[in-house]
Amino acid sequence: MISSSPSSSPLSSAYIFPRRRLSSPSFLPLSSPPPKPPLPSNSGEMKPDVASNSAVYLRRVFTAIVFLSAVVLSCFVLYRATDSVGLKMPMFSQGSSRLDSKEFRLEKVLNDAAMEDKTVILTTLNEAWASPNSIIDLFLESFRFGEHTRKLLNHLVIIALDMKAFSRCLDIHTHCFALVTEGVDFSSEAYFMTPAYLKMMWSRIFFLQSVLELGFNFVFTDADVMWFRDPFPHFYFDADFQIACDHFSGISDGVENKPNGGFKFVRSNNRSIEFYKYWYSSREKFPGLHDQDVLNIIKNGTFIQDIGLKMRFLSTAYFGGFCEPSRDLNEVCTMHANCCFGLDSKLHDLRILLQDWKSYMSLPPRFKGSPLVSWRVPQNCSLDALLHFDLQSEDEKQEMDNNGKTDKRL
Structure with a gap:
């Protein structure tokens, strides 16, 4: 039921339900395997090279944890954002899985x-x-x-x-x-x-x-x-x-x-x-x-x-x-x-x-x-x-x- 572009129309920003959900993130392994835990010397102190390897290992573990946390937090923020801009779907009695298909396109x-x-x-x-x-x-x-x-x-x-x-x-x-x-x-x-x-x-x-x-x-x-x-x-x-x-x-x-x-x-x-x-x-x-x-x-x-x-x-x-x-x-x-x-x-x-x-x-x-x-x-x-x-x-x-x-x- 042209000179105007779709962006100027009242339906240009229409959303067709349902919403596509975000998939779980996947990650690549680190470039090299972590070093084995250092063994104590006879004096009860770690040798200098072993202590250095341990510090590198701890830094890598800490970096990986920070990276994982940042990605998960970003996914959560994006998911919440989709709800706030009008893409939120009510839970119909038929179930949301039915709406997550191509059935209603x-x-x-x-x-x-x-x-x-x-x-x-x-x-x-x-x-x-x-x-x-x-x-x-x-x-x-x-x-x-x-x-x-x-x-x-x-x-x-x-x-x-x-x-x-x-x-x-x-x-x-x-x-x-x-x-x-x-x-x-x-x-x-x-x-x-x-x-x-x-x-x-x-x-x-x-x-x-x-x-x-x-x-x-x-x-x-x-x-x-x-x-x-x-x-x-x-x-x-x-x-x-x-x-x-x-x-x-x-x-x-x-x-x-x-x-x-x-x-x-x-x-x-x-x-x-x-x-x-x-x-x-x-x-x-x-x-x-x-x-x-x-x-x-x-x-x-x-x-x-x-x-x-x-x-x-x-x-x-x-x-x-x-x-x-x-x-x-x-x-x-x-x-x-x-x-x-x-x-x-x-x-x-x-x-x-x-x-x-x-x-x-x-x-x-x-x-x-x-x-x-x-x-x-x-x-x-x-x-x-x-x-x-x-x-x-x-x-x-x-x-x-x-x-x-x-x-x-x-």
């Missing part, structure tokens, strides 16, 4: 989950959405109750943004990858357009770029997107980049569509990689905007045409959300809890959404086409609530500007 995880054409399904997860009976459980449940979607779980990789999310992933899913950004805590709920939210969104763009560079196609989905049908039959076979919308104009290549980065299908090729590099670097031209706002700007520019990228926008008839719901339950593939502020509101409406889907699936076939069959949501999620939050944020920002303060939250 990105390319290995992607290969294990990939379809035959190297396509993977990706979602991100933090502690706020990982707790039991929260977003991630509803997300996985939708695959199990959808039409022809359960098999797609075999190709889903959960990208954990903190270690509690990673631990939960290991408990509930097969393919997990731990990704941590130095100096940033993504474990809490990131409210829309806060600094933490912006940093998380741009980190996601950079990470998705790296997936493309490894040669994998991906469907990226937010965890608050419910999967009810296999979406692949509704993707455009010739598009490099296709994305869901908050509002769909009816024209798949119309730039007037309002895209939503929470669901997209991207094929790995030179065009898509260059596009992601450009998208990520454009954050510097438009500070304070999130990835969707910047996408809305650059989609109207000439760069996409210059590199030959084929972009398509997905219809809300198949890929809907609370902004613009998919009204026909006989056609819907996914539903996104967009246009929604707050975790509690999302959970409330997503639970109703899943219950509506289960009720629909239990109907006899002759009743499924009835116009009376529809969603009962959104309820707590609404554009009005989101607009109210935006106005509050603007008022707070204006007040801080008037007081000469800067918001330094991460």
